Amino acid sequence: MSFIPFQLNINGDLLDLSTPIVMGVVNITPDSFYSGSRKQTEKEILDYVEKAVSDGAKIIDIGAYSTRPSAEFISEEEEKVRLSKALQSIMNKFPEVIISLDTFRANVAKWGVEKYNVKIINDISGGNLDKNMFETVAKLNVPYILMHTRGTPQTMQSLTDYDNLLVDLMGYFQQKIDSLIQLDVKDIIIDPGFGFAKTLEQNYELVAK
Secondary structure (H helix, E strand, O other), rough: OOOOOOOOEEEOOEEEOOOOOOOEEEOOOOOOOOHHEOOOOOHHHHHHHHHHHHEEEEEEEEEEOOOOOOOOOOOOOHHHHHHHHHHHHHHHHOOOOEEEEEEOOHHHHHHHHHHHHHHHHHHHOOOOOOOEEEHHHHHHOOOOEEOOOOOOOOHHHOOOOOOOOHHHHHHHHHHHHHHHHHHOOOOOEEOOOOOOOOOOHHHHHHHHH
């Protein structure tokens, strides 16, 4: 498999990552970890996206299921309901923006790509919470953000014991990337998962190393 560093294939267009780019984050939730990212009304969402784009954001990441520690569970249908109006509004007003969908559910990922032209899937569970996610992303042929965590949002902060944090993460990513490559997923972004099944001290260790 050929590998071109610092580029993502976004529906046939190559996104240059040789210099860092900015992703804005919109959470259509009442309880996301960072209160400043929580947007409830259409106006709040569009005002945020407009400012993010004017400030230089190339990607807008949108999620409707809070994955902060001890977050409330919501159904797949509720997640779609929360997302639908926001995705449609952003697509209508900012058609040039690359939309990344933050979901760990394969059906929601498929729905977002096929109905709302989502370009990237951002899965906080690394495929662990939906066994169909990897195959779905491969069929959709979209870039995939592969994050490290353990357990669920409800349990992850009780799962912070590691033999060696960096070694464990490297082993996790090696196994997951091998599985994705076997399915012919070509564009993979890794996310070490700061704050997800990590203590504050472990977050600092990740930053340092």
